[in-house]
Amino acid sequence: MITVENLSKSFLGDTGPVVALEDVTLDVPTGTITGVVGPSGSGKSTLARLVALQDRPDSGVIRVDGFNTAALDPRRLRAARRRIGVVRHGDLLPQRTAAGNIALPLEQAGVDGPQRREKVGTLLDLIGLTDKAAFYPDALTPGQQARVAVARALVGDPGLLLADDPTKDLDPDAEAGVLTVLDRARAELGSTVLVVTDDAGVVRRIADDVALLEGGRVQESGHLLSLVQDPGSQVAQALLPAIDAPKSAQARHDRLAEVVLVGFAAVGALLPEATTRFGATIAVVGGGLTRIGETPVARFLLGVSGSHADQALAWIGERGGLVRQRATGPQGIVAA
Structure with a gap:
């Protein structure tokens, strides 16, 4: 047009x-x-x-x-x-x-x-x-x-x-x-x-x-x-929720990852299923949920703990989530 x-x-x-x-x-x-x-x-x-x-x-x-x-x-x-x-x-x-x-x-x-x-x-x-x-x-x-x-x-x-x-x-x-x-x-x-x-x-x-x-x-x-x-x-x-989490909360987890999830199924099911499938503990440390039109979109900072934390994050990525891990130091302390 x-x-x-x-x-x-x-x-x-x-x-x-x-x-x-x-x-x-x-x-x-x-x-x-x-x-x-x-x-x-x-x-x-x-x-x-x-x-x-x-x-x-x-x-x-x-x-x-x-x-x-x-x-x-x-x-x-x-x-x-x-x-x-x-x-x-x-x-x-x-x-x-x-x-x-x-x-x-x-x-x-x-x-x-x-x-x-x-x-x-x-x-x-x-x-x-x-x-x-x-x-x-x-x-x-x-x-x-x-x-x-x-x-x-x-x-x-x-x-x-x-x-x-x-x-x-x-x-x-x-x-x-x-x-x-x-x-x-x-x-x-x-x-x-x-x-x-x-x-x-x-x-x-x-x-x-x-x-x-x-x-x-x-x-x-x-x-x-x-x-x-x-x-x-x-x-x-500009459009997604800002990620703002205290370092004290970030330090309690083995892995930290920024994750973007798009759609009802991804937002509602991926995190609980990853928790069950891999026996990992997944906590939302920061971020939030919004909508693009009628489509729910989440941007979370996740704290993931457990022996299969990396596998859980990889599985989320394989099913359409955008996953970016943050570097952490010893005992899960976020690296500067």
Whole structure:
């Protein structure tokens, strides 16, 4: 649907050119939710504007449905822009109801009344606000306003839904509602979704694929569940539970190992079975459990004791766990 190839963009600052993006390449697979995550100033919003075809890059190519947008004439460029629904926060028209705001793009496109009402009704159901159709924006909560903004972006059946910082300034319940709507757009409407955010938790909850943007460059990208199993992944370090255990606890075990387990079966069964099979004592010294989408993922620091501790850890690794042993000194003391 959308492919970004070697994209660069600079702006003129007070002291000269400022590089916002440098040689950025990104693929947004059709039918997925792709997250671009990075700190403030990393170039995320610049990338969002370029992908939305609201600005032009200094160099590089943006392809929509395989077409190089730089080579399109004005008419075809307008058509390409219509293939991209942009979630715009804070600009709901105060004089129009929730339904009226969603319907506005259809009115501008000349869609007749019955078709508009049917489409708006479908989207109000998608965002869970059918009972708020006649409410004006000032009578809606910030989270409800954000969901209306998502519905308005979806009303033209775009191939790509682009959400730049969709949960900004929302409380946890409102954030969950917006992310649920984005996920439903993908699942029920077949939308391809690109979410740009500085909140790694947003990516962890809904993304299939992720790109880490820092200093205007993509530092890492790929399928999220694959990256979290890569011991050198910056994405894994950002998304998985931190391992923080006192040395006094670490010193009580024959072996120490960092273990990443993915999936219900691995998280729920591997450690108890290894304990039984090898007669080892396995204790969780640090780390914790999270979810990547609906998939449970654990990162634990394990303390393993017993004559078959090494075999137990090897067995866990053979069954899909990512196991990295830590060096220990005499009597199980962690080596410096």
